[in-house]
Amino acid sequence: xxxxxxxxxxxxxxxxxxxxxxxxxxxxxxxxxxxxxxxxxxxxxxxxxxxxxxxxxxxxxxxxxxxxxxxxxxxxxxxxxxxxxxxxxxxxxxxxxxxxxxxxxxxxxxxxxxxxxxxxxxxxxxxxxxxxxxxxxxxxxxxxxxxxxxxxxxxxxxxxxxx
Numbered sequence: 001x002x003x004x005x006x007x008x009x010x011x012x013x014x015x016x017x018x019x020x021x022x023x024x025x026x027x028x029x030x031x032x033x034x035x036x037x038x039x040x041x042x043x044x045x046x047x048x049x050x051x052x053x054x055x056x057x058x059x060x061x062x063x064x065x066x067x068x069x070x071x072x073x074x075x076x077x078x079x080x081x082x083x084x085x086x087x088x089x090x091x092x093x094x095x096x097x098x099x100x101x102x103x104x105x106x107x108x109x110x111x112x113x114x115x116x117x118x119x120x121x122x123x124x125x126x127x128x129x130x131x132x133x134x135x136x137x138x139x140x141x142x143x144x145x146x147x148x149x150x151x152x153x154x155x156x157x158x159x160x161x162x163x
Contacts, residue, residue, distance in 0.1 A: 096132060110143070
């Protein structure tokens, strides 16, 4: 009987003690290296890809992108403008519109990226393009739109998302 009492007491102490540790872990520490998934030291970059989406609008939006769109996600505004400006004046083969992730039908003519653009924006090198009325679409070998570039001065309508 004494052994049962000791065993029960030991188990009770473990349960009570572990509850104290759990409570201590939920309180933020003032000297923590990470806060909400972000490195919290002087000079650390803010809103990086390591911050969980629930704490970063940018990362939450990135999580919505399809994998193929990641190729153009890191382009600078200047690179995006260069893609649009260098390709926008090309004639279109037919009236169509597509967003990132849409497979273009076979009747849409795709053209190779000009060498000048591929040198200026190397991420475009392996892609083809098509021009719609107001956007330039970069398309992979599977004919799936990987990037949609519009004039930076014209706001994008609802439902259109660029990478």
